Amino acid sequence: MNKKYTYIWVSLIVLIFGIIVIPRIVERLSSGSVVENDRLNSESSNKRLGYILLDGKRRKVPSFEFINQDSVLVSDKDYLGKVYVVDFFFTRCPSICPVMTTNLVEVQQKFKDETDFGIASFSITPQFDTPEVLRAYIKKYNIRGNNWNLMTGDKEAIYELANAGFNIFAAEMPDVPGGFEHSGLFALVDKEGYLRSRTDEFGNPIVYYRGAILEKNGTNDQGEKEEISILKADIEKLLQE
Structure with a gap:
C-alpha cells in the first residue's frame, strides 16, 4: 500500500x-x-591574461617621453602602477581614427572612477597636432583629460615607438586618404608595463585588440568582430591583479 x-x-x-x-x-x-x-x-573566468613574448622574454613598453595636450611632459614612468590602453592616431584622419577615438571614449567612460586606469594616444602627425590642436580634438570628442594623455613630439621617436616599440604599423603614405597609414589596433599594458592580452583557442595571445570597429556594430563589412567588449573585460582582469 x-x-x-x-x-x-x-x-x-x-x-x-x-x-x-x-x-x-x-x-x-x-x-x-x-x-x-x-x-x-x-x-568572466579568472584565467590570467597572457604576456606578449619577444625572443622568449616578456615584452615591456619601451621608454618614451612626449608632451601632452596641456604641454606637460609625460613618460612611460607616469603609467607605472596603472593599467592602460595605447593607440596611434592623428587628428586629421578621415577614416578609422574617429571610430577608434569613439571606442576609447566608451572605454574611458566605463573606467572613469578607476584611478589605476589610463589611456595613452600618440599622434603620428606631430608636426600638425600641437597641444592646442589636441585640446580642440579632446573637446570635439568629449574626452575627459584626467586619465588620458594625447601626446605629440619628435616624429621619428613616435614612429620608432609605434613600429619597433609596439609593432603597431604607422607610416607616411601620400597616396592614401589623409596622407598617413596606420593600423587600428589597441595595445593593453599592465601595471608593471608589460604588454598583455587574452589568448585564442590555441592558447596563443591575440596580442592586440581591434579598435576600428564600433562595439555596437558587432562586426565590420569583412565579417571581423569588434573587440572593444573583450578589451573592457580584460582591463577589469588586469585591474584586479
Missing part, C-alpha cells in the same frame, strides 16, 4: 516539473539566453 502511494507522489512531482520547468527551459533556449549566459560565464 505504501509503495503505491510513493509511486503516485513521484508521478505527481514529475508531472509538475514537466508543466512548470520545461517550458521555461525551452523559452530560454529559443531566446538564446542559455547560450549567452554560458558565453558570459566563460569570458
Whole structure:
C-alpha cells in the first residue's frame, strides 16, 4: 500500500516539473539566453591574461617621453602602477581614427572612477597636432583629460615607438586618404608595463585588440568582430591583479 502511494507522489512531482520547468527551459533556449549566459560565464573566468613574448622574454613598453595636450611632459614612468590602453592616431584622419577615438571614449567612460586606469594616444602627425590642436580634438570628442594623455613630439621617436616599440604599423603614405597609414589596433599594458592580452583557442595571445570597429556594430563589412567588449573585460582582469 505504501509503495503505491510513493509511486503516485513521484508521478505527481514529475508531472509538475514537466508543466512548470520545461517550458521555461525551452523559452530560454529559443531566446538564446542559455547560450549567452554560458558565453558570459566563460569570458568572466579568472584565467590570467597572457604576456606578449619577444625572443622568449616578456615584452615591456619601451621608454618614451612626449608632451601632452596641456604641454606637460609625460613618460612611460607616469603609467607605472596603472593599467592602460595605447593607440596611434592623428587628428586629421578621415577614416578609422574617429571610430577608434569613439571606442576609447566608451572605454574611458566605463573606467572613469578607476584611478589605476589610463589611456595613452600618440599622434603620428606631430608636426600638425600641437597641444592646442589636441585640446580642440579632446573637446570635439568629449574626452575627459584626467586619465588620458594625447601626446605629440619628435616624429621619428613616435614612429620608432609605434613600429619597433609596439609593432603597431604607422607610416607616411601620400597616396592614401589623409596622407598617413596606420593600423587600428589597441595595445593593453599592465601595471608593471608589460604588454598583455587574452589568448585564442590555441592558447596563443591575440596580442592586440581591434579598435576600428564600433562595439555596437558587432562586426565590420569583412565579417571581423569588434573587440572593444573583450578589451573592457580584460582591463577589469588586469585591474584586479
